[in-house]
Amino acid sequence: MIEAVQKAGQLLWRLDPILLDCVKVSLLCSLTATAAAVLMGAPVAVLLGRKHFPGRRVLVVAAHTGMAVPTVVIGLLLYGLLSRNGPLGVLSILYTPKAIILGEFALGFPIIVALFSAAAAGLDARIEMTARTLGAGRFGVFLTVVREAKVGLIAATMSAFGRLCSELGIAMMLGGSIKHHTRTMTTAIAMETSGGEFTFALALGLVLLLVALGVNIAAQLFRLPAQRRHPDVL
């Protein structure tokens, strides 16, 4: 264990190129996928959380179930789609970072929808009406709801990001763990472990935690000013 900490320190200190590549691919994929999931998930979540329409319950249940889909199943389904002899084979994105991003988006989207719709549903029922009387259009009302439920959105985003950057099945199945190209931190950990390099694998695990810590600290810093302005909201 101590050896692993030392090794992690060494890797970081030397800016080990293999490590940097893994971190780069991991962050590229998980940040992109998280951003896309938030952009597309937030409107859906607001719709589910604030509007009452037939089938709403079904969609909420679907979103919650989506959070429980194993990553390898997502990987398998998308493999079938993206494979050369599959319907989307002509895109030729299997075993590229794009495929990982797509898979991670499919993983992150239900997380954002489920968690953020719950947060949005908890808001005061008069928000939309107030915003509308104050002259907001449809998009303005949406932004108001998002703003009021910001804390919920940040929490949803961070849990989605945490899940995506620590996910293994999708990155392995759709990325193929190609060195310098699609090897993420998690697939690197899996490969080093199966190669018997336990210390290196553990060191990579520690680096992964540090990266996640950094991103979460950044998110907290982003959130602090809001807290100062609205101590009562939080």
Place this chain on the structure above:
Amino acid sequence: MRRNSCWVQSGFLWVGPQVPDHRPLFRAMRVKKLGYVIVVLALIALQGGCKEGSSSQTRTIRLATTTSTENSGLLDVLLPAFQNDTGIEVHVMSMGTGKALRTARDGNCDVVLVHDPKAEAKFVAEGFGANRQKVMYNDFVILGPASDPAGVKGMKSAAEAMAKIAAAKSIFISRGDNSGTHNKEMVLWQAAGLEPSGRWFRSVGRGMGDTLEMADQMKACVLVDRATFIKFRRKIDLVVLVDGDKRLHNPYGVIAVSPTKHPHVSYNDAARFIDFLTCDKGRKIIGDYRLQGEILFHPWPKRGEQPAGGKGEGGL
């Protein structure tokens, strides 16, 4: 105050005149700020898609190979030499032989380097592979705890040793993942004339390294390729119980994915890779490669002229 506070506060860009500040809930500045967040998120989401372009400059082929080849470190010396000679970059994906051939069958890689003669021959016979060549070989060994509960140490016949392990119900860990090693195991069970089942026979469905670690933890018998064994031998307590049987021969073959089945594959570059593995330079790199002072792979002996591809001999 005509405009609410200063534009610096609202972000790092000024985006046109702002709405007067008399709406308690719906302050333009705040909403604008949220707009920035959306823009930044959209940029992050977009850059992932644009990142790709750069790698299309160099020519690349995709190689699906076994975990034993990747773990041995041989590719780390072989591939740079190949790239140096030809300028072709090889993207390696390591997986069991069964999955590698499946990947090739689906047209998702250009060339495979695997170790299962029967499956390779079938793959070529079905028209998915072209230009199959033998590249190198080593052998399998049967490992077990030093106490040797089944009493098979030093036996000359691998099949008889497996039969004895089964009779003693000594724990045996099977790869169970349709890999080259797993199929070799099945061939040996068949030769021993039995279908393994029961509590002593544990099929784990994992890669070679993981399987070996599990066998070590459980003090079980396991069939393993020599390269992986050498890589792990200092970390495990298991010892070699049986080796040297002709049935434990482990040949590696390379096959390009057929361009008639999958027109998009880089067949020419894959063929150059196959040429490189079987030329004198490639053979020398394979034969000279050492791990912990031991030879891992022997280059396949040359047989005069290049044999015509496609006629794979099954079995040994």
